[in-house]
Amino acid sequence: MRATVKERLDAARAEVARLEREAALASCAEAGHTWESLGGAHCGCEDGHCSVPVLTCTRCGGCDYGENAEAAETRRQCQERAAP
Ligand SMILES: [Zn+2]
Numbered sequence: 550m551r552a553t554v555k556e557r558l559d560a561a562r563a564e565v566a567r568l569e570r571e572a573a574l575a576s577c578a579e580a581g582h583t584w585e586s587l588g589g590a591h592c593g594c595e596d597g598h599c600s601v602p603v604l605t606c607t608r609c610g611g612c613d614y615g616e617n618a619e620a621a622e623t624r625r626q627c628q629e630r631a632a633p
């Protein structure tokens with residue numbers, strides 16, 4: 550059975566989308582992610598007032614789930630505050 554033009558077009562589009570994702574992932578692996586703020590998350594300390602930034606990559610759509618330098622610094626300061 551021959552695929553219709555629409556089916557071939559859909560298949561080609563799916564392939565392009567797959568390749569674009571692959572290219573984005575490859576460029577992120579090479580040059581690093583292009584982070585952009587997604588919002589904030591609670592830092593996890595007892596204080597309850599501070600938040601750490603959560604970043605998302607504009608290219609591959611990846612998320613750091615609050616694992617970044619600024620979050621690490623915030624958590625360090627929280628620990629210092631909590632220390633007796
Ligand atoms: Zn990325």
Ligand SMILES: [Zn+2]
Nearest residue numbers: 592594599627
């Ligand atoms: Zn905190």
